[in-house]
Amino acid sequence: MVMVNVSWMRTSVQLCGFILLCSQLVLADGFRNPPHGPSGFNRIGGKAYTGDPSAIWHNPANLLESGAATVSYGSTLLYTPTDFDPPQGRDETSRDNFHVLPYFYATFPIADRDMAAGIGIMTPFGQSTTWDKDGNFQYVSPYFAEMRLININPTFAMKVAPALYVGAGVDVYISELELRQMLPTGPAIPDGRMRFDAEGSGVGYNVGMTWRISERHRLGLTYRSAVSVDYDGDFRLDSNPSPSTIASRSDFDSTIDFPDIIGLGYGVECSDQLRIEIDVEWVGHSTLEDIPLELGNNLNDAPSPGGPGIAVPASIPQNWNDNWAFGVSADWQRTDVLLMRFGYHFVESPIDDTHLLPTLPDLDRHVFSVGVEYTRGHHSIFAAYSYLIGTGRDVDNNQQPAFNGAYDSHSQMVGLSYEYDF
Numbered sequence: 001m002v003m004v005n006v007s008w009m010r011t012s013v014q015l016c017g018f019i020l021l022c023s024q025l026v027l028a029d030g031f032r033n034p035p036h037g038p039s040g041f042n043r044i045g046g047k048a049y050t051g052d053p054s055a056i057w058h059n060p061a062n063l064l065e066s067g068a069a070t071v072s073y074g075s076t077l078l079y080t081p082t083d084f085d086p087p088q089g090r091d092e093t094s095r096d097n098f099h100v101l102p103y104f105y106a107t108f109p110i111a112d113r114d115m116a117a118g119i120g121i122m123t124p125f126g127q128s129t130t131w132d133k134d135g136n137f138q139y140v141s142p143y144f145a146e147m148r149l150i151n152i153n154p155t156f157a158m159k160v161a162p163a164l165y166v167g168a169g170v171d172v173y174i175s176e177l178e179l180r181q182m183l184p185t186g187p188a189i190p191d192g193r194m195r196f197d198a199e200g201s202g203v204g205y206n207v208g209m210t211w212r213i214s215e216r217h218r219l220g221l222t223y224r225s226a227v228s229v230d231y232d233g234d235f236r237l238d239s240n241p242s243p244s245t246i247a248s249r250s251d252f253d254s255t256i257d258f259p260d261i262i263g264l265g266y267g268v269e270c271s272d273q274l275r276i277e278i279d280v281e282w283v284g285h286s287t288l289e290d291i292p293l294e295l296g297n298n299l300n301d302a303p304s305p306g307g308p309g310i311a312v313p314a315s316i317p318q319n320w321n322d323n324w325a326f327g328v329s330a331d332w333q334r335t336d337v338l339l340m341r342f343g344y345h346f347v348e349s350p351i352d353d354t355h356l357l358p359t360l361p362d363l364d365r366h367v368f369s370v371g372v373e374y375t376r377g378h379h380s381i382f383a384a385y386s387y388l389i390g391t392g393r394d395v396d397n398n399q400q401p402a403f404n405g406a407y408d409s410h411s412q413m414v415g416l417s418y419e420y421d422f
Contacts, residue, residue: 030351031360036057038072038341041382042341043058048277049218052105061165061208061220063117063167064157069108070421075100077100078411086402095132103123116158118155119154120151123151128146139181139184143182145180146177149175153169154170155168171227172202176200179196194236194238196235219266222263223260226260230254231255233252236248236249255291256291257287265277273334274333321351323347329341337374337375337376338374339372339374343369344368347365354399355398356407358403361393363409364390365388367387367389368389371384371415381418383414387410388409
């Protein structure tokens, strides 16, 4: 009978637990995805000026800016390659780097436009990372990890004073996880493959306020609560090299705590054609201290002769940090039907070198954006492009030595959307 190296097994399963925290690598902001909708694409938040239905995500109070029932549908296309240069070994680039993030919004005014309601379906968090199965991270990190999350967000807004709007909404997160990692065995024996599949959900809330300080100045303030998503699914070991000592199937449970977010935006209309907005966001990633990792079939117990060959810790330490994002943007009404948008923002990473993962090689990033919106009658079409420059990082003190090396990523985004006013 062939015995599997237990220390390798333990390391492999621990690192599979880490991947539960991954998300899109676009904004280097933990597992947050880029902003959704025309107004937010060129901004870090769009708290002050968000006149389209994407206000449901950016600042629900601004639903009152839309004067008619409106629907909006769009997608963000991402290209997010990551390069890894280890001290010893071969350079490697992540695979399958194109991703699509769709969204949908619908809003309608109420009570002579002193109130408004709407619903949004968007993807504020998510992840998809693929490395070569035989690459630098073989056996020590998942080669495939995907987290799909949608937020169903019903929202209501009302005018409490001529210059003061407030809004609130409910966040319903629905998420799925898929993880794949190779398992080392022995000479002349095919590698095994660990598979984790789970589904989960959680509920939170968000509130927003817009104060029109004067005719040309306004202030926006928002808060989005933290949400805990409890995952429930299955663990499977395909091509089990030692079925008598390793359980081939088990229950799999975990929890991810998505962060709370506070945003502040100040906007000024410099003229009838030009307005500028400055935004700042604080993201409470420090709540993510660890992640529970629970498997059935006694897989969280130490292995014993004749018993399971996998020992999985009850939790995985993360120790992320709170982080900030800053941005400035401009809207230029070039003609009656053509609006140009420009933006820059900086996002810092919440992950230190010690806890950096190849499935989430987070970098501080500078993001430059340009967009155009064309409106004719009831129809509006929006297109935008962003280039994201990662600052790069050299890791030499990671808790897993195989993760030490140089990481770099220059990503690109294209946003397209269509809006119809009834």
